[in-house]
Amino acid sequence: MKIREIAQLVDGVLVGAPVDEFYEVEKAFASDLMSDVLRFNMDQTVLITGLCNNQTMRTCEMADIRVILMGRDKQPDQDMIDLAVENDIVIIKSRYSIFKLSGILYGAGIQPLY
Amino acid sequence: MHYTFKIERGNFTDAGQASSSVKRTLKQLGVDPVNIKRTVVALFEAEINAVAHAYGGTIDVDIDGEKIVMVVADEGPGIPNIDLAMQEGWSTASPQVREMGYGAGMGLPNIKKNTDDLKIDTKIGVGTTVTMTVYLT
Numbered sequence: 001m002k003i004r005e006i007a008q009l010v011d012g013v014l015v016g017a018p019v020d021e022f023y024e025v026e027k028a029f030a031s032d033l034m035s036d037v038l039r040f041n042m043d044q045t046v047l048i049t050g051l052c053n054n055q056t057m058r059t060c061e062m063a064d065i066r067v068i069l070m071g072r073d074k075q076p077d078q079d080m081i082d083l084a085v086e087n088d089i090v091i092i093k094s095r096y097s098i099f100k101l102s103g104i105l106y107g108a109g110i111q112p113l114y
Numbered sequence: 115m116h117y118t119f120k121i122e123r124g125n126f127t128d129a130g131q132a133s134s135s136v137k138r139t140l141k142q143l144g145v146d147p148v149n150i151k152r153t154v155v156a157l158f159e160a161e162i163n164a165v166a167h168a169y170g171g172t173i174d175v176d177i178d179g180e181k182i183v184m185v186v187a188d189e190g191p192g193i194p195n196i197d198l199a200m201q202e203g204w205s206t207a208s209p210q211v212r213e214m215g216y217g218a219g220m221g222l223p224n225i226k227k228n229t230d231d232l233k234i235d236t237k238i239g240v241g242t243t244v245t246m247t248v249y250l251t
Contacts, residue, residue, distance in 0.1 A: 035220035038155050039227075051215045055162075058130030059215070062137070062158045064151060079127075087134075 001025050001110060003067055003090055006046065009104050010069065012092040015076065016084030025067055029113040030102050034059040040113055048101050052076055057083035066090065069105075071098045115139075115178075121164045121171040121188060126214050129165040132173045133158040136184075143177070145250065153182050153248045156228040159221045160186040160244050166211040167191065168241065184246045192238040200226065 003019050006012070030048040031037055037047060037059050046067040049056060052074035060068060066089055070076065073095040076084070084091050094101060106112070117139070119132035137154045145153075157173070164171045168190030176183045193199050200222050207217025226232050231247035 032215060033218045033220075034215035035159070035218040035224060038159065038224055039220060053214060054127055055129065055214050055216070058134065058158070061130070061134060062151075062154045064147075 001108065003092070006067070006069065006105065006110075007092045009108055010092065010094040010096055010101055012069070012094040014090060014092055015081055016068075016091040017088045019090055020066070020088075023066060025110065027111045027113050028069075028102065028105050030098055037063055037065075042113075045113060046105070046110070048098055048105070050074055050098055052080070054079055054083060056080070057087065057089065060089050061087040067092065069094060069101055071096055071101045115176070117173075117175045117177075119173040119175075121161065121168065121173060121186070123165065123169050124210075125165060129162055130158060132175075133161055136175055139177070140182075149182075149248060149250055152228040153184070156225045156246050156248070157184050157186075159224045160184070160246065162216055163221045163244075164188040164190070164242075166207060166216060171241070180249065180251055182248045182250065184248075185243060186246075187241065187243040189241040192240060192242055193234070193236040194238060196234055196236065 025046045026044040028046045032051040042063045042065045046069050047065050048069045050072040057080050069092045071094050133154050140150045168188030171188030174185045198204050202223045203219040205217045205219035211217045229246040230249045233245040236242040
């Protein structure tokens with residue numbers, strides 16, 4: 001699924017790096033625990049999270065995550081957006097809960113990481 | 115090539131900058147992406163551990179054609195029981211550290227999983243030195 005399609009499904013707003021129109025999201029992982037995020041292979045995976053701080057961005061940088069779906073109406077600050085741009089990460093902001101976001105993506109065919 | 119970075123106690127704003135810098139260097143050197151990821155995940159976990167638990171420290175990274183050696187040395191409380199610390203899920207992280215998204219008790223197990231060699235020297239009330247090696251061949 002393309003990044004813009006996900007944004008549309010969750011009534012999201014795109015911030016951070018420019019959208020790679022060819023990037024395909026195949027899987028999703030929902031977590032606020034960054035050490036759990038670092039345990040897995042995150043290729044073609046969107047991170048669904050409500051954790052909104054610099055460490056979210058650093059963790060995604062290390063895990064090679066290109067798309068973050070930030071729920072619960074969390075608002076990334078300018079530092080986070082700068083880190084996203086620097087590391088080619090797109091942030092989709094949504095007012096929906098993590099549970100609702102997960103359900104929407106699952107229903108649309110995005111696979112769980114495991 | 116040798117790089118040195120400083121670690122500041124509790125500075126979660128800048129935590130990860132050393133790992134980020136090493137990642138950029140390894141990319142520029144054309145290191146295989148799998149080895150880059152193993153290296154930076156291990157280094158990042160060690161960096162976060164030191165920021166979260168220690169009073170300060172240093173990171174030294176040596177890169178040659180065969181291997182990457184990373185030494186994270188801190189002044190801090192030390193690790194009372196390394197066997198427990200190596201168990202997944204065991205953590206002594208503070209509420210502040212947990213608010214940052216860490217403290218799941220996966221740090222040292224993640225480091226072990228992503229490195230070829232791991233050595234931990236620790237002394238209670240003095241500090242901990244974690245030496246991690248990733249072989250490139």
